[in-house]
Amino acid sequence: TYIVQEGDFAVDIAARFNITVQDLMETNAIRNPSLIFVGQQLLIPYQLGVETDVTLLVAPSGRDTNDCGTDLVPCQTINGALSVADGFPEIRLASGVYEEPLIFDRDVALVGNGIENTILTGDFTGTVLTVNPDVSVTLLGMTITGGNAEFGGGILNYGEINVQNVRVSGNAADLVGGGIANLGSFIGNYVEFRDNYAPFYPDIYSALDAGFLAGDGMAFVQENNIPPPRPDIEGQINIGALVEVTTTDGDG
Numbered sequence: 001t002y003i004v005q006e007g008d009f010a011v012d013i014a015a016r017f018n019i020t021v022q023d024l025m026e027t028n029a030i031r032n033p034s035l036i037f038v039g040q041q042l043l044i045p046y047q048l049g050v051e052t053d054v055t056l057l058v059a060p061s062g063r064d065t066n067d068c069g070t071d072l073v074p075c076q077t078i079n080g081a082l083s084v085a086d087g088f089p090e091i092r093l094a095s096g097v098y099e100e101p102l103i104f105d106r107d108v109a110l111v112g113n114g115i116e117n118t119i120l121t122g123d124f125t126g127t128v129l130t131v132n133p134d135v136s137v138t139l140l141g142m143t144i145t146g147g148n149a150e151f152g153g154g155i156l157n158y159g160e161i162n163v164q165n166v167r168v169s170g171n172a173a174d175l176v177g178g179g180i181a182n183l184g185s186f187i188g189n190y191v192e193f194r195d196n197y198a199p200f201y202p203d204i205y206s207a208l209d210a211g212f213l214a215g216d217g218m219a220f221v222q223e224n225n226i227p228p229p230r231p232d233i234e235g236q237i238n239i240g241a242l243v244e245v246t247t248t249d250g251d252g
Contacts, residue, residue: 002165003116004040009033016190017044017165048109049162050138053087059094078102078110093118093142102129104137104159112142115167115192121146127156128171131184135159139166144179147171151205152181154196160185160211168203169194177205185211 002013010033014021021033027045030036056068056075064080066073075081077100081091090109095117102120112118120142122128128147131137136159144166147153153171155161157180168179168191178198180186186206193203206212 002042002044002114004036004038004042006038008036008038010036013042019045044114044141048090048111048138048140050109050136051088052090052109054085055090055092056081056085057092057094058098060096060098061094082106082108097121099123099146101126103132104130104135105132107136109138109140110142111140114141115143115165118142120144122148122153122171124148124172127152127154129155131155131157131159131161133158133184136161138162138164140164141166143167143169145170148173150174151198152177153179153198155180157182157184157186160187162187163191164189166190167192167194168196171196173198173202175199176201178202180204182206182210182212187213 002017004013010021010024010030014024023045024030024042025033027043036042057071058068058076058078058081059074060076062068062074062076064076064083066075068075068081068084074094075084078091078093078098079100079102081089085091088107088109090111093110093112095113097119099121101122118141120128123146125148127149128144130152139161141164144154147155148171149156151173153173154168161182161184163186172178173181176198178196179193179202182205196202198205
């Protein structure tokens with residue numbers, strides 16, 4: 001879902017989510033695309049851009065003893081859905097708060113119900129979401145918050161991650177990358193950073209040898225006047241460029 005903001009036009013919303021205005025109108029029974037209003041909640045017919053093998057449903061009201069195959073029998077947790085998934089799963093998350101450690105060692109696509117509705121939190125006990133090497137993860141339509149770690153409080157990526165229409169807020173790290181630490185390959189479109197903390201690179205840190213690609217709605221600033229932290233001998237972390245990422249809706 002998407003909540004219409006001041007200054008939004010249907011054509012801009014459609015472009016943001018890589019859909020047509022006609023798709024947006026049909027999904028939301030809109031007859032005139034000029035008659036959308038601030039605060040209106042729109043359903044977005046999303047496009048993952050990857051081909052998955054199975055679709056599973058997760059909701060706070062579900063049970064992990066279910067097969068997760070329909071809205072009537074969802075799993076309760078993301079890890080519960082992963083335990084019954086065959087192949088490359090698309091896991092659709094209903095509105096709610098999901099507090100569980102997520103360490104992905106297999107390819108997965110997580111689809112939330114919008115940044116205001118689907119919340120993944122670490123409850124400040126560790127990284128919210130870790131992507132292991134040689135693993136591909138797609139995130140769409142959710143908020144990542146409440147992470148706290150040495151680096152990569154919200155997301156710690158060693159593999160490949162594609163982040164679309166995601167808010168990363170209220171995460172912290174002791175060293176770098178309060179919001180995201182990227183040590184693999186990162187693709188982002190309309191990623192909103194808010195109130196993340198780290199002594200260096202509070203929103204997003206990307207190592208020198210990591211892959212980093214930004215799409216629509218993202219801006220980059222490299223700062224050279226901030227002294228780098230001392231090298232972490234044990235973790236052997238490269239110090240990359242400071243990257244500040246904002247969106248048309250975010251505050252930086």
